Amino acid sequence: MAKREGVEMDGLFLRGLAAPLDYVQPGWERELGEGNKAKPEKKASPRLKAEMPGVMRVLPSGLGQHRMTGRSILGQGGGLGLGEEVHRLLERIEWGGLEPSWKKDVPAEVWKLADDFCQSDAGREAFGKRAGCRVWREKALEVLDAGNRLVAAAVDRAVLEEKKGGVLRIYDFKTDQVTDEKEWLARHGPQLRKYAELLGGWWKKRGGGQVRVWIAAVRDKRLIEVPIK
Numbered sequence: 001m002a003k004r005e006g007v008e009m010d011g012l013f014l015r016g017l018a019a020p021l022d023y024v025q026p027g028w029e030r031e032l033g034e035g036n037k038a039k040p041e042k043k044a045s046p047r048l049k050a051e052m053p054g055v056m057r058v059l060p061s062g063l064g065q066h067r068m069t070g071r072s073i074l075g076q077g078g079g080l081g082l083g084e085e086v087h088r089l090l091e092r093i094e095w096g097g098l099e100p101s102w103k104k105d106v107p108a109e110v111w112k113l114a115d116d117f118c119q120s121d122a123g124r125e126a127f128g129k130r131a132g133c134r135v136w137r138e139k140a141l142e143v144l145d146a147g148n149r150l151v152a153a154a155v156d157r158a159v160l161e162e163k164k165g166g167v168l169r170i171y172d173f174k175t176d177q178v179t180d181e182k183e184w185l186a187r188h189g190p191q192l193r194k195y196a197e198l199l200g201g202w203w204k205k206r207g208g209g210q211v212r213v214w215i216a217a218v219r220d221k222r223l224i225e226v227p228i229k
Contacts, residue, residue, distance in 0.1 A: 083175040085110040086218055090173050091138040091156060093118070095129040113175065113218055120221035126157065126171045126214070133161050141198070151198055156216075158199075165209035170195055171216045171223070178217070184224050188215050192226045200228075 089098065089106055097118040103111055117123045136158040142150055157171040172192055178184055192213045200211040215224040 082110060082113075086114050086175050087138075087156065087173050089114045090117070090218075093127050094135050094137065096127055097123070117216070117218045117221050122216065122221050122223045125223060126216055130159060130161070132163055132166075133159050135159055151194075153195060153198065155195060155199075160203075161208075164207045166207075168199060168203045168208055168211045170199070170211070170213045172214070173216045173218055175218045177219060179220060181224055184215050184217065185226065189226050193228060196226075196228050 085107065089102065089110060092099075092102065098111070098115055106114075118127060136155060139155045139158065141153045141155060155170055156173045159169040159171075161167045161169075170192070172188065172195075174184075174188060176184075176187065178187070192215065196211045196213050203209075203211055211228065213226045213228065215226060217224060
């Protein structure tokens, strides 16, 4: 069985990236050492098929059960979309803003969108250094909800105020071309309220206080707070 990487805290499982060798089965290691004399087609793993049944997950973005397939894993076409490129760049920031040394590896349009946001009031609010706080960046989570379902989520940025009654701030980067606040909330409010619900219980168990969530509208250079019911 593959090694499960991460830290479990009060029902919240934080998953991180592991080195590839963490996933190598002992049997495979023995075969590699001894030499594999079988014909390749007999030892090859099955190819990933577009409709191959996969893992059932409950996703906060839809709150329905979603069965992953080969098509959903591989995606359509090549390369990252603009939105994903911007996400990846912003997720590298701990505090402050973009590092000049990153620019050489980033398309100009992606850099401009991300940098313009960072230089704005909204960007300074999201990335400004906060005393007594630590940051999660693109943190993969698995949480048991009230219905005892395992919910998978990925939080773009969370700032945890580490004191009794401290605030947990969650920021979700979006590059949609939307200007109306009501449309922003209609599109992304349910997903982000679910994040707040899932993390809120865990946060309060640790002695934390309020949970606040914002849509970080990168193109509009503003933060839209999502009301938590």
